[in-house]
Amino acid sequence: MSVKQITIVTPPDRPGTLADVAECLAERGVNILDIDATDDHVHGVIVLRAEPYDEALRALADRGYQAVGEEVLLIRIPDEPGALARIAARFREPGININAMRFVRRDGGWASVLISTEDNERAREILADCLA
Secondary structure (H helix, E strand, O other): OEEEEEEEEEOOOOOOHHHHHHHHHHHOOOEEEEEEEEEOOOOEEEEEEEEOHHHHHHHHHHOOOEEEEEEEEEEEEEOOOOHHHHHHHOOOOOOOOEEEEEEEEEEOOEEEEEEEEOOHHHHHHHOHHHEO
16 A cells, blocks of 8 residues: 655754654644654654645645655565564565665554555555455
8 A cells, every 4th residue: 555654854963853743744634654763963854644635735834844755665564573574575676765764663463564665656556465
């Protein structure tokens, strides 16, 4: 299954940024489905899925954030050692780079994972058996 996620790049070490993003979206009636935030002291990066998606992008742009939307693949794999390695290995031979990968849910022995690649169309074919 394909889903849309939003990536926001912010200045580093700015206290309150995550609160501001969440408040900005809440004010526009946007629900955050999942979120991941990191700061490497060069940039802050917030990655999230939200609905309604288009309203989330507009709200963030109106607040002055550099927000970029992209389509990613949602897969479901066994929540066990080696499962992620087997998925990543599928991209080795066709030479497809994985841009990003993150777990968004673990439940009942299964894990839901979002994957972004340099070629999502080919990745969709490679992962057809585990698309959520």
